[in-house]
Amino acid sequence: MIVGFDYGSSNCAMGVMAESSPKLIPLEQGKPYLPSTLYAQHNSLIVDFVAKNLKHSHHVDEFFNQRKGLLASIPAIRSDLDLTTNESGIYIGKEAIEEYIEFPEEGFYVKSPKSFFGATGLKPEQIAFFEDIATAMIMAIKKRAEAHLGYELLQTVIGRPVNFQAVGGEESNQQAVSILTKAAKRAGFNDVEFLFEPLAAGIDFETSLTEDKKVLVVDIGGGTSDCSFVQMGPSFRTKVERTSDFLSHSGKRIGGNDLDIALSFHKLMPLLGLGSQMKSGLPMPHPLYWQACKINDIHLQSEFYSDKNHRELTRLLRDVEQPELLNRLLKIQENKQSHQTVRQGELAKIALSENAEHYADLSFIEKDLTQLISNNDLGDAINESLKQMVTLAEDAITSAGTQPDIIYLTGGSAQSPLLKLALQQTLGDIPMLNGDNFGSVTSGLTKWADKLFKQ
Structure with a gap:
């Protein structure tokens, strides 16, 4: 009945309480972490998938009225794609990645959709499209979890970043929460609550404390970085109302994806002409390469893949020194x-957390094309992003008006030695602990959901 749900920027995970402890549910190939990716053979099939799984929902009439124009086109699209009745044309997780790699130009692929939910300037039809993406993914994930558990899930606490967007403020947060709430309810959840992701990680960590501590939780996710300064320990963990224990929060839409983008821009784009010259002696325009890398910006990606940009790139071939x-x-x-x-x-980035060098494989662009990347290269590429992450930690400490006893690191990029070094150089020798970089948020959400819905 009750589930904690981490609809993350990098991975999705669900947990239930089993014998007083959170247990993560296998979602893909026996593993609890499912990459936050979706691939559709045609983007209209996302609407089709949602419509077919809404048959027993009170949201049916509203959804069909809002999407009737798109739904009318589905039979022709399915016929063109030769889809059978049992084929949805929708893939999530690793299957989505595999389909995209095999057919990159033929379908619609989105990674880390949550990163877009707070984007400013979205038109109503774009918001509706993101609602459908989130609904389709939550429906599919919920169905897998229920098949494993053998019972229906109706109540959930979903993790959310402190801020979904660097700009847009609370309006962006409300937009993103609205998208996720509508999606979760259309997917079949009756009760939907939210909890800051760093707080969820802190709640999971709190179980292990034998004495009260002031803890700065630093959560470096795929799409956002968030900090929560929390009083926790034996005196606090039995409380249901924890507002007074949460001393401060800070967050920004910068995360592991941004580190990947920065490294790709600085170290891979030179193989594609970044830093080279035009015949006139002018440098190649940087925006072309930034558009190519900025996979978490819907507007820049639309510009990069546009027909106008294709014509511009083709024209530039005549004017560059190294076509x-x-x-x-x-x-x-x-x-x-x-x-x-x-x-x-x-x-x-992942390989360099343990090794001094790594060869990036770009053979999908050109046979035998590789690029050697060193730890120093990584440090140079992500330095500005690390500064922003450290600033968030400083802001949380300043707002709390006191120093933490412990810094608790979680999230996929929190294991980076470069991040730990940057925090230590700025904040001093405060003890730092790494938790379960991927599971702590889900475990905390599960504990909180159990406490919230059973009170």
Whole structure:
């Protein structure tokens, strides 16, 4: 009945209480973490998937009235794609990644959709589209969890960042929460509550404390970085009302994805012409390469894949000193391979947390094309992003008006030695602990959901 749900920027996970402890539910290939990705053979199939899974929901009439124009086109689209009755044309998680890599130019692919929910300037139809993406993913994930558990899930606490967007403020937060609330209820949840992700991680950590501590939780997720300064320990953890224990929060839309993008821009884009020259002696325009890498910005990606940009890149081929480099960028544009490119930046970042060097494999662009990346390269590329993350920690401490006893690090990028060094250099020798970088938020959400809905 009750589930904690981390609809994350990098991964999705669900947990239930089992014998007084949170247990993460297998969602994909026996593992609890499902990559936050969706691939559709046609974007209209997302609406079709939602409509078919809404049959027993009181949201049916509202949804069908709002999407009737799109739904009318579905039979023709399914016929063109030769989809059988049992084929949805929708993939999530690793299956979505595999489909995208095999057919990058033929379908619609989105990674970290939550990163877009707070975007400013979205038109009503764009908000509706993100509602459908979130609904389809939550429906599919919920169905997998229920199949494993053998019972229906009706109440949930969903994790949310402190701020979904760097700009837009509370309006962006309300927009994103509205998208997630509507999606979760259309997916079949009767009761939906939210909890800051760093607080969820802190609640999970609190179980292990044998004495009261002032804890700064630093959560570096895929799309956002969040800090919560919390009083926790034996004197606090039995309380249901914890508002007075949460001393401060800070957050910004900058996370692991931004580190991947920065590394890809600085170290992979030179192989595609960044830093090279035009025949006139002028440098190649930087915005072209930023658009190619910025996979978490819907507007820049739309510009990069536009017909207008294709014509511009083709025109530039005549004017550059090294057209063979620009041809590689043109291939990425034509084949919609931005995500594959940035994925190599992500893999390099992960590898460099343990190794001094890593070769990024770009053979999908050109045979045997690789790039050597060192730890120093990584540090140079992500330095500005790390500064912003450290500033968030400083802001949380300043707002709390006291110093933490412990810094608790969680999130996929929190294991980076460069982040720990940057925090230590700025904040001093405060003890730092790493929790479960991927599971602590889900476990905390599960504990909170159980306490909230059973009180």
